[in-house]
Amino acid sequence: MIQYLLSVFELELHSMHKYYYIYWYLSEFLYAWLMSILRHTDGSQMAEERIMEEQQKGHSSKKTKKRKKVCPLSQEITMSQTYQNMCAGIFKTMVAFDMDSKVHKHTFELNSEQVQYEHRFAPFNSVMTPPPVHCLQFKEMSDLNKYIPPPHSPELYVAASKHFQHAKMILENVPNLDCEVSRILNVAKPNFVVMKLLAGGHKKESKVPPEFDFSVHKYFPVVKLV
Numbered sequence: 001m002i003q004y005l006l007s008v009f010e011l012e013l014h015s016m017h018k019y020y021y022i023y024w025y026l027s028e029f030l031y032a033w034l035m036s037i038l039r040h041t042d043g044s045q046m047a048e049e050r051i052m053e054e055q056q057k058g059h060s061s062k063k064t065k066k067r068k069k070v071c072p073l074s075q076e077i078t079m080s081q082t083y084q085n086m087c088a089g090i091f092k093t094m095v096a097f098d099m100d101s102k103v104h105k106h107t108f109e110l111n112s113e114q115v116q117y118e119h120r121f122a123p124f125n126s127v128m129t130p131p132p133v134h135c136l137q138f139k140e141m142s143d144l145n146k147y148i149p150p151p152h153s154p155e156l157y158v159a160a161s162k163h164f165q166h167a168k169m170i171l172e173n174v175p176n177l178d179c180e181v182s183r184i185l186n187v188a189k190p191n192f193v194v195m196k197l198l199a200g201g202h203k204k205e206s207k208v209p210p211e212f213d214f215s216v217h218k219y220f221p222v223v224k225l226v
Contacts (some may be wrong), residue, residue, distance in 0.1 A: 089163030
């Protein structure tokens with residue numbers, strides 16, 4: 001499911017106005033679900049290892065040197081947490097841009113937005129776990145008016161900057177930087193700076209649409225103010 005949504009960015013099948021619900025679905029639902037599964041599995045594996053170690057101690061009179069515990073799925077958890085933060089950062093960026101009229105959302109007729117949403121996620125209807133989030137559920141879950149008071153664009157820019165910063169901090173602690181880690185860092189770092197500038201009121205009055213540069217990473221764009 002995750003790869004299906006990410007692949008459409010790679011194939012350039014998404015229009016600008018569709019970014020926000022794609023990244024929302026990834027960050028708030030799919031990666032959240034995946035993280036829960038990974039942590040549960042990781043905890044179970046570590047518990048099994050502890051039981052086996054205790055059993056081995058019982059059969060041996062020799063003192064064994066304690067080994068540093070390594071989470072079996074640490075790499076998968078690290079990258080999933082990074083992707084989740086990147087998606088959340090871009091989602092909140094898009095919502096804030098919409099509030100400031102910096103992105104031009106497509107004008108839908110009647111219920112065509114729901115039709116397009118359901119069409120995009122139709123393949124998920126054949127999957128039992130996790131259950132799909134339908135359009136009305138998405139609108140309810142992502143409705144900012146449920147907060148009192150509802151957040152304004154500067155607060156969303158700050159929230160987005162924190163997601164990009166968190167992703168950056170996670171990856172900077174990875175011992176061996178591979179190409180994927182480097183590419184994400186090259187997106188997270190400038191996006192963090194841009195969000196901080198926007199939160200401070202930079203180019204607030206400008207209605208020129210920002211650019212979303214996918215040349216650095218195929219799934220996560222560098223946000224550029226024009």
